[in-house]
Amino acid sequence: MRSFTTVDLNKRVGDITEAARKEPVVITHHKKPKFVLMSMEAYQGLTHAPVDDPRRAYTVEELPDHIADGILALADEYEAADRDGQP
Incomplete structure (x- = not known):
């Protein structure tokens, strides 16, 4: 360069x-x-980057619904495990 x-x-x-x-x-x-x-x-x-590229970065506004749903589900699981005293 x-x-x-x-x-x-x-x-x-x-x-x-x-x-x-x-x-x-x-x-x-x-x-x-x-x-x-x-x-x-x-x-x-x-x-x-192409939409099917797994390395693609998104802004919050661009985040596809299926990815946002997955992140929210993981956050719910993490929060439930924390309430139950699980690491």
Whole structure:
């Protein structure tokens, strides 16, 4: 992965955005990585995983009903076990 400074970004925005079309690039500030610049396609690939992908992350608003129901059922079981004194 290529790396550029924030000063480079100000001076060479065209070169850096062209590099980011091909692969994500790191933008550093005071010699520390601070940002990643990538194409929209690469970003969407990270954030819009297929629905059947078990590694998919959801926000609370997006959580499918069957997953929410399962989480609530587990919470109920945990709470009942805690009331009964079970670990």
